[in-house]
Amino acid sequence: MAKSKKRRRILVFSVIALALVGLTAVVILKKRDIVTTVQTEKVTRRDLTEMVMANGRVQPVLQVKISAEVSGEIIALPVKEGQSVKKGDLLVKIKPDLYIAAVNQAKALYESAQAGKAQSVANLEKAEADYVRNKNLFEHKLLSEADFIGFKAADAIAKAQLESSLHQVENAKAQVASAQDSLDKTIITSPLTATVSKLSLQLGERVAGNTMMAGTEIMTIADLNEMETRVDIGENDVVRIAPGQKARLEVDAFKKRKFNGAVTEIANSSKDAGQMGGGSSQEATKFEVRIRIQEKEAFRPGMSVTAEIETCYRTNALTVPFASVTTRPPKEKEKKADGKVAVVADPSKTNSAKAGTNALAAKSSPAAAITNTLAAGTNVPAADGTNVAKSDKKSKDAVKQVEVVFVVEGDHAKMVPVKIGISDDNYWEITEGLTEGQEVVSGNFKAITRELEDGKKIRKGPSPSDKEKAGEKKE
């Protein structure tokens, strides 16, 4: 009994010891590489549309602000907000009493000037007759020279008085016209067939008129049949916009529909260009772009809209997922035969391998913007062709990072520099560096932007959302 127990003890402890020794051997001998789990996708050809997204408001194409040219009290306002009016319809009537009086006064002065003119004509006739008669007497030496000169002067004076009275008549006539014009301006009619989009004043309120500049704004009328969207585009994107480009518009009030539009106008100056000290403004520089809405709907001025302007289109372009493209410093250069070394720090030893910038072009729309720039490493390559001694010192010159994609080669990732073209929300166009059918790393974000290096071991795994969906299906 004791012997069997002893044997059992030896057997159990031997098995345990063997297991521990075996596992320890595995720990010591097995190479443990860091394997990064990634998601992959194939390089495919597809049609790509580059878009610029912007927010703005719906406004009428044609909109007129009705303001007063003469001052006074509003005595008639026969229109309401939202009412349609035709060209020539009465919009506003201002109290005309003052202006009627002014016209009457001007007319009276005109009559007075006319009377003055008649008097001048009569005086001239008398002076001319006197002059002729006395001239005859002077020639027959029946009149003294002094008297003759008096009649001559009287004639000249009468002529001048007539001329003056003629000018006074003209002046009075002009005053009548001016007073009549002011009177006419107390009645304001619609300059076009439109809708009253905004009524700023009410019956009985006073308006201040000005002929040199806009007076008190009474109302705004607009042609709501022709509407456009005015959006603000950042300076980086406005260079890609051109008149005629198509746009898809999403109006907040009509969520289930998308409207078509076309770019009609692009501002030459930015919105803050005219402001004092606008150059030092902290806000982003924006340019107004107008997009004509091609469909009719019950739009109201001021409605919010999001526009997607198609700036560029490619058919059958070679594409990779948006997340696949990142930036890295260029690969280290080979040692030259003459011993000159244009070497840079070994990527595996540098901090720069851990940093990168994902998808360079900053997009203006919040949904597509990827501008995540991480701190770049400082161990960087020297410029090509320079004679740089191999050293462990960090280079002070920053290197220009290049766009790269990680191609799957078996269980390793190969860093491939690429040239990118246009992009949409999901894909980048690749113009150089890849061929159709190659498998590229498309996730995870951290691996692509920081961890992956050329030759690093990878394994394919599902994305967190795919895992969750698979779990839901099984349950």
Added chain:
Amino acid sequence: MSLGGRLLNVFATPGDVFQEVKTAGVSAVNWLAPALILIAVSWVSSWLIFSQDSIKHQLSEITDQAIQKQIEKSHMSEQQAEQSRAIGEKWAVIMAKVAAVLVPVFGGFVTPFFCGLILWLVGAKVFKGDFTFMKAVEVVGLVNMVSVLDVIVRTLLIIGLGNLYAAPGLVLLVKDFDPQNTVHGLLALVNVTTFWVLALRAIGLARISSVSFTKAALWVFGIWAAYTGFFIGLGVVMRAVFKRMGG
């Protein structure tokens, strides 16, 4: 039998060890020594595991996946996502280290009393055995030596395979272990050392209650199955509730 003898013989001749426990007086060292050994071994194991680059990388990946899921649900911008990742990773490491320190202490000191209570209730009340609560605690405490071996084996497997979820069981057959996956969770339960611990507790219960091993094993394994099944079911229900709340 000396303390060392008891601690070692629990692997090979547990019956003899528990028979001695039954006849001897109450001895706190029978549960205290294995508890202290378990805590010390666990702390060393944690230090070894967290010093491995592959394990740190895996932990970072797990954290990143969880954060990425939240990012996709909440449609954060990439800058906000990056900030969330940094905070998440920092706290994940801190929490893992805190757990690595505290969990063994909990396991070493609380388990003997909790499991001892269950053993005592079954042995004294159901089997009508004549033994005190502390005897049950001593039995469970001595069985904790197998947990020590489990920690050592698990540590070697984790370091050797570079997989944080490695354990001596069916989980080794799973390629991409997902703790959220019910099937994976069930496979993880099929663990050699777990069954060994249960078997030893059954032997201990049988000896101190003076009943057959079969009877004792039925109760020990049955309670374990019910307890495990309850928590699995609770987990499934909670996940369904959270999913519904989250839309």
